[in-house]
Amino acid sequence: MRFGLSEEQTALAETARAWLAGLPGPVATADGQPYPEGVWSRIVEEQGWPLVAVPVALGGWGFGVTELMVVFEALGRALTPCPMFATAAAAVPLLVAAGDADTIARVAAGATATAARRGALVDDPWMWGATIGADNLVSQGGNEEDAIALVPDGATADVVVAIDGDRVAVYDAAMLTRESAKSLDPSRPVARVTLPGGGGVAVAPEALARAAATTTVLLAAEQVGLADAALARTVEYSKVRHQYGKAIGSFQAVQHRCAEMLLAVESARSAVWYAAWAIDAGAADMALAVATAASMAGEAGTWVSGEQIQLHGGIGFTWEHEAHHGFKRARANLALLGAPHRWRARAAAALLDGEGAWT
Amino acid sequence: MDLRFSAEDERFREEVRDWLADHLRGPFAALRGRGGLGDMDAFVPERIAWEQELARGGWTCLGWPMAHGGRGASLFQEVIFLEEYARARAPGRVGHIGEGLLGPTVIQYGTPAQQARFLPPIVAGRELWCQGYSEPEAGSDLANLKTRAVLEDGQWRVYGQKVWTSLAGDADACFVLARTDPASRRHDGISCLLVPMRQPGVRAVPIRQMTGSAEFFEVFFDGAAAEDVVGPVGAGWKVAMSTLAYERGASTLGQQLAFLVELEAVIGAARRSRAATDPILRDRIASLWMRLQVMRHNALRTLSHGEMGTLGREAFLTKLYWATWHRDLGELAMDVLGDDAGAWTEVDGVDLHRLYLWSRSDTIYAGTNEIQKNLIAQRALGMPR
Numbered sequence: 001m002r003f004g005l006s007e008e009q010t011a012l013a014e015t016a017r018a019w020l021a022g023l024p025g026p027v028a029t030a031d032g033q034p035y036p037e038g039v040w041s042r043i044v045e046e047q048g049w050p051l052v053a054v055p056v057a058l059g060g061w062g063f064g065v066t067e068l069m070v071v072f073e074a075l076g077r078a079l080t081p082c083p084m085f086a087t088a089a090a091a092v093p094l095l096v097a098a099g100d101a102d103t104i105a106r107v108a109a110g111a112t113a114t115a116a117r118r119g120a121l122v123d124d125p126w127m128w129g130a131t132i133g134a135d136n137l138v139s140q141g142g143n144e145e146d147a148i149a150l151v152p153d154g155a156t157a158d159v160v161v162a163i164d165g166d167r168v169a170v171y172d173a174a175m176l177t178r179e180s181a182k183s184l185d186p187s188r189p190v191a192r193v194t195l196p197g198g199g200g201v202a203v204a205p206e207a208l209a210r211a212a213a214t215t216t217v218l219l220a221a222e223q224v225g226l227a228d229a230a231l232a233r234t235v236e237y238s239k240v241r242h243q244y245g246k247a248i249g250s251f252q253a254v255q256h257r258c259a260e261m262l263l264a265v266e267s268a269r270s271a272v273w274y275a276a277w278a279i280d281a282g283a284a285d286m287a288l289a290v291a292t293a294a295s296m297a298g299e300a301g302t303w304v305s306g307e308q309i310q311l312h313g314g315i316g317f318t319w320e321h322e323a324h325h326g327f328k329r330a331r332a333n334l335a336l337l338g339a340p341h342r343w344r345a346r347a348a349a350a351l352l353d354g355e356g357a358w359t
Numbered sequence: 360m361d362l363r364f365s366a367e368d369e370r371f372r373e374e375v376r377d378w379l380a381d382h383l384r385g386p387f388a389a390l391r392g393r394g395g396l397g398d399m400d401a402f403v404p405e406r407i408a409w410e411q412e413l414a415r416g417g418w419t420c421l422g423w424p425m426a427h428g429g430r431g432a433s434l435f436q437e438v439i440f441l442e443e444y445a446r447a448r449a450p451g452r453v454g455h456i457g458e459g460l461l462g463p464t465v466i467q468y469g470t471p472a473q474q475a476r477f478l479p480p481i482v483a484g485r486e487l488w489c490q491g492y493s494e495p496e497a498g499s500d501l502a503n504l505k506t507r508a509v510l511e512d513g514q515w516r517v518y519g520q521k522v523w524t525s526l527a528g529d530a531d532a533c534f535v536l537a538r539t540d541p542a543s544r545r546h547d548g549i550s551c552l553l554v555p556m557r558q559p560g561v562r563a564v565p566i567r568q569m570t571g572s573a574e575f576f577e578v579f580f581d582g583a584a585a586e587d588v589v590g591p592v593g594a595g596w597k598v599a600m601s602t603l604a605y606e607r608g609a610s611t612l613g614q615q616l617a618f619l620v621e622l623e624a625v626i627g628a629a630r631r632s633r634a635a636t637d638p639i640l641r642d643r644i645a646s647l648w649m650r651l652q653v654m655r656h657n658a659l660r661t662l663s664h665g666e667m668g669t670l671g672r673e674a675f676l677t678k679l680y681w682a683t684w685h686r687d688l689g690e691l692a693m694d695v696l697g698d699d700a701g702a703w704t705e706v707d708g709v710d711l712h713r714l715y716l717w718s719r720s721d722t723i724y725a726g727t728n729e730i731q732k733n734l735i736a737q738r739a740l741g742m743p744r
Binding site for chain 1: 626642649657676736
């Protein structure tokens with residue numbers, strides 16, 4: 001029994017954190033520029049992160065979701081401008097579920113990918129909102145068969161993986177109609193991508209469920225990382241900012257808010273660690289564990305990054321200060337994760353109505 | 360991450376479960392679910408007998424070293440015991456203050472003679488202890504205590520008043536923090552005295568709480584003779600602080616299961632009423648359920664850190680977390696009852712009104728939520744005083 005990272009996972013976390021500190025931060029893309037040159041190739045060549053949780057048989061490293069989760073927490077902390085989320089958290093788990101070794105090999109060689117859901121959903125209550133292109137983001141395009149989804153990295157990714165019911169289709173992005181949108185989070189561009197109907201291969205519901213759970217937990221881990229960074233930044237600022245002749249961090253009004261932020265961050269972290277373990281271990285309560293992680297990390301990220309702005313006062317509202325990067329990412333992540341109250345509604349169905357997939 | 364108990368631990372769990380099933384019957388069957396928080400004054404003589412029954416089975420003082428009569432159980436075995444104890448709805452312990460607070464203090468600071476005198480009766484459930492720390496003017500600010508002890512003809516005698524002392528009416532003895540150096544201030548000049556309760560200079564007066572029950576006492580000392588002093592005279596503050604630190608986090612997991620029993624009763628009440636179709640109540644039920652799962656995860660994280668001899672930031676959150684959770688459960692219970700909340704209601708053996716009223720104390724005793732937030736900010740986050 002041990003609820004905590006192993007020595008290897010701790011080392012991975014420290015390495016990722018230190019290594020990312022040497023890469024550009026979110027400021028570099030703050031004016032709508034594309035991802036800085038060279039960041040993605042360094043991630044692929046020096047770290048190989050997109051392949052961490054890919055089985056060896058499909059050309060990956062064969063580690064678990066827990067290892068990749070550790071990397072995503074570090075990415076959330078640094079907000080490194082790169083297509084890691086769309087490629088490694090959204091697309092690759094679906095490619096693994098579909099057994100698509102060829103496309104995984106393209107990613108290994110430096111291609112970027114993203115994922116979107118079109119139209120009908122798998123008949124599994126917890127798939128709702130768990131993947132990109134949640135129901136409220138999908139709308140009908142000009143062609144009756146087409147659907148338009150708001151997709152992270154939709155305009156720049158080389159490959160788009162689409163889920164339609166239990167089918168997974170892989171498209172060369174150049175063949176799709178893509179229209180950049182003004183992203184809430186400038187450090188992660190979004191585009192409206194038109195997804196044609198039909199095609200793809202059928203994938204077992206369990207494999208799709210696992211892929212969706214993986215995407216959700218990795219996004220939740222990013223949320224924990226950015227919340228933790230926002231809290232640390234706020235605490236440091238409270239020690240150096242003086243008003244009325246005192247560090248503002250000595251005021252109880254500030255201390256109590258920070259204490260509540262720590263409660264939110266560490267609780268979300270526990271929930272995310274447990275959910276990652278539940279996926280890796282194939283635990284019976286995986287669906288509820290993922291819902292708990294999504295709900296708690298979703299809220300912790302938006303709330304803590306918002307408190308960060310409030311506690312920084314005026315400086316936190318400026319473009320120059322870094323507080324807004326995490327604030328915007330947190331809300332953009334929530335749009336992808338699905339609203340916390342919807343995750344709770346699914347949990348309530350299991351607790352009160354005894355709906356099978358959940359118990 | 361490895362969240363499975365070892366085969367040895369699972370065997371231990373079986374043993375605990377079987378023993379409780381075999382012994383929590385006959386005269387003890389009526390004690391199921393009784394004597395917990397908010398109900399600590401119920402069935403006290405019967406619970407003392409149960410304490411001795413536990414002792415005969417070797418289930419008291421599990422985590423103490425074997426040399427002192429304990430079982431030398433691992434932290435996770437303690438967790439397992441407490442989980443099974445809560446699952447069986449075994450009665451609230453009466454020996455927990457001796458087992459959890461005074462005993463470990465005597466093991467750390469006591470002389471061999473003191474250990475031989477005080478530890479065996481705790482292990483056997485024959486001597487019950489109460490804790491004399493809080494005073495009317497020393498609640499959160501414990502160092503403001505005014506109770507004093509005076510050496511009269513070689514005998515320490517205690518004068519003053521303690522308050523919020525649980526079990527004082529039934530305890531055999533009290534460990535009292537008192538000022539032994541009249542010239543001292545704040546943390547200096549305090550000692551930890553062991554005072555028998557059944558003597559003329561001690562008077563325990565019950566405090567009736569808003570729950571209607573009287574689980575706590577005011578204790579008045581007027582020249583009561585102390586039997587002994589644990590730790591050096593004048594070092595009582597250090598002794599008291601380490602007493603408060605003995606809680607290794609295992610009890611949170613037993614408590615988590617007891618909370619689950621309560622939450623399940625609230626869910627049961629919701630299922631049998633219109634509350635189960637109210638979207639806002641459904642959201643709150645799911646939220647409390649999720650937070651309770653995370654209470655367990657946080658506790659396991661704290662324990663895992665403890666086993667490695669490290670202290671994680673999450674350890675500082677324990678009290679604030681469970682107290683706030685339990686108060687929210689009390690509110691939810693009333694809202695689920697809806698129109699029926701106006702009358703005391705028991706559901707699946709859980710008294711929801713006692714829970715509701717009691718939970719108002721959770722965020723106050725053992726460090727108020729406000730004090731907890733100060734501690735978290737200053738100790739876990741390093742914010743300036």
